[in-house]
Amino acid sequence: MNYIGLGSKHKSRGVAANFIVKIVINNQELSVEAGSTVLEAARAHGIDIPHLCYHPALTPYGACRVCLVEVEKNGRKQITTSCTYPVGEGLVVRTNTEEVRAARKFTIGLLLSRAPEAETIKKLADEYGVEPGLERGEDADGCIRCGLCIRVCRELMGHEAIGFINRGAERIPETPFLEDNPDCVACGACAYLCPTGYIKVIDDTTRKISSWHKEEGLAECRECGRRFAPARLLHKVKENLRDLEISDILDLCPECRREKEIKTLNVVEDR
Amino acid sequence: MRGKSTTVQTISVAGGTCGMAAGAGEVWNKFARVLGENSPGIRLELTGCKGFCAMEPVVTIGDIFYCRVRPSDVEEILEKTVHNGELLERLLFQDDGKTCETRREIPFYQYQDRRVLSLTGEVDPVNLQDYLTRKGFESLKKALKMKGEDIIQEVKDSGLRGRGGGGFPTGRKWESCRNSQADSVRYIICNGDEGDPGCFQDRSLMEGNPYLVLEGLIIGGYAIGAEQGYIYVRSEYPLAVKNLEIALARIRAEGFLGRNILDSGFDFDIEIVRGAGAFVCGESSALMASIEGKIGEPRVKHIHATNRGLWDKPTVLNNVKTLASIPLIIGKGAAWFSSIGTENSKGTMIFSLTGNIKNTGLVEVPMGITLRDLIYKIGGGIPGGKKFKAIQTGGPSGGCLPESSLDLPVDYEALLEAGSMMGSGGMVVMDEDTCMVRVAQYFLNFTREESCGKCPPCSEGSLLMLKILDKFIAGNADEDDLDQLGAIGRMVAKTSLCGLGKSAPNPVLTTLRYFKDEYQSHIKGICPAGACPGLNQ
Amino acid sequence: MINLVGKLQDIQEEFGYLKRDKLDEISRELKIPLARIYSLATFYSSFSLTPPAKHSITVCTGTACYIKGAGEIVERIIEKLGITPGETTDDNKFKLETVNCLGACALAPLVTIDGNYYGNMTPEKIIEALETYL
Structure with missing residues (x-):
């Protein structure tokens, strides 16, 4: 597909209005707006994907690595950030496989070592059963560089x-x-x-x-x-x-x- | 004894960065001073690197190849060799007691097939006339009479794959750029940000034969329909920048660049962009960000640069060696190019052979040569009677291969399967005194320093692995640490944003795969290489 | 298109470092926020925000140099001058830096002092070389 999707800020670029594509998220076939990202499409359909560096009003950044999902396109699977991945006809997404959860657990652990006191991160860490990946001591400044x-x-x-x-x-x-x-x-x-x-x-x-x-x-x-x-x-x-x-x-x-x-x-x- | 030559004799001094650093400048100055303004029948030339770095400063007179020449040798060379045709035995290359009278006899050159490098070290790098008399820009003339599509087809038929890392088919990359976003402006960039430590083939090409690289870049621009090209050069390579600047000015003056090139109606120009010291800028999206004046932070690449790259326009990014292969393919044809190599890796590859090896230097060999031949036949083996331990290929993104991998043919797939990669062509040989745990630490330290810091798996994950490696080096690690190290490495590879992060664990993962016993020895408090202070050998 | 990185390189070349007033000037003249300029200045390792020392020592720590003992060379310089990589001596005479690869691996381990190459260094030879600058 040749349309371009980089999230809400860019929807106007090269995409016909109301152009709809069909994708599959967690075995559920969904009609989603072309030009949106996997994360936006999932949110629009009430499918929860945890995220920290995403905000609907800002350019997607893909830095926190918490919104990782598995995408499958033309038979090729990869783990990638849903906040940056554009939807496309026939795309298959899995948001909650064991592999996805393990990958999120790893990145949340790294974030926790940077911000061990932050409530949002502690909550995610509890949910995923994470210990801080790295004991930073005083170096843990509380910033996760999400930008x-x-x-x-x-x-x-x-x-x-x-x-x-x-x-x-x-x-x-x-x-x-x-x-x-x-x-x-x-x-x-x-x-x-x-x-x-x-x-x-x-x-x-x-x-x-x-x-x-x-x-x-x-x-x-x-x-x-x-x-x-x-x-x-x-x-x-x-x-x-x-x-x-x-x-x-x-x-x-x-x-x-x-x-x-x-x-x-x-x-x-x-x- | 040779007969006295009656034709013009060329005394050629190799003046690449490595040669200059070894004192080639002083040697050249001495020749120039002694010869003076007027020396009929003698031409003195300062060329690019001849590749045999271990023997610098190198001086050649026709076929005669003199090694480690000092200014004090100059007068004797002139008197005996140039005027009387006598050989100075002490300056000839000697191997196991055998003296090589000509360059052809030197094993280092014997097994090479110097195609892309054929003029590097043979010509005055910035002398345009030298390049033109050796069929320079003939390929451009030919290309300008072809359709862009046909050039791309020729490149596809040649089987040329990217020489800077992943090995993506060049023709396909060009095609997808040419076909993307009709009517859009397009760009082509030459990636000369050779950041892999232990790699200097791109430097050598840019310094030693800048016209070849530029010719390839112009042909590429024409083929994809670009009007502007960039050549991004690492800031640590001042001589490459200087020679490229001179070369650009000269070809612009001669109509090979600029408006209406050679009356073909094709407009194209090239700008040199100097890197500012960031390894991550070798990554395509970071490199483009850097040209755009931003920090070299990789972007997520779900959309290819050939569709939206530099300033969001369709962009092709090719390595120096890739572009330098283009004039050869257009000039001699796809069939000639693909006549050597393996099934999926055609042509030749240029490697920098460094580390614990006798014949350090730059070599061009057919794809498919075995690592063993590279190390022993061309490289002359390990110096000091030491045993071979590992060869590191592909830079910080590659891996360390053991003795048992030495019969692997060098091609993209074989190296990947072994857990390493072709990368840009760096090959660092390590002997028995090298501790593989410390090598893993070295590369991770490199990644830690060069990570842009955007995503935690790369910047934090490398710290995490380093902490564990520290335990091994101090002799405090246990079996659990061994498992942890591998698990973290695999996670970093899976969850990082860009190629740098995804490949950063490779040196750790390959040393774990091939040198696990060395890690296990460290657990027992033993460093077999004797490199870790405090541990037994 | 303004090549901002190139502009900073020009300043670095002219003054030996990125002078603050020059950065302010670029920000004003080109209407580029100072935050963006400062971000670039601290991201790229060839930029420096402090004036250069009289002599600049660069130890290549590329793979070939590492294998051949660049680490010991650095240690020896640290011992001799009392500065670690990135630091300048109190009298502003020497600045020590490491670089990932100078691409002259045959001369490993390699050190440059004020742009002059010193190849095949040993802990002893580097001290001799330094003496000539003292």
């Missing part, structure tokens, strides 16, 4: 304030020169997607993200005075939404905004 933080920053926030530095075992997401990077507006999207809690956002009078050497001032709510959002982020959002003339609600904290919205609704209903 979600970097991808969300670059692809959705449009900043690219962080990147992987070094290579091999020394690879780690960081800011340039390991210092506060002005490109980072402390939006916290990275921490929100981080599967292990390696990235922590601490809001007080300022917002602190220690992984990025960041401390950013928080803006006060116009109504209640509570500090609620990084000032530079707010400024940027206002700039971007200038044409919508909603800047007055952007100065409000989420609670005050909700109250204001309810009041507006009431006015409408009263009419």
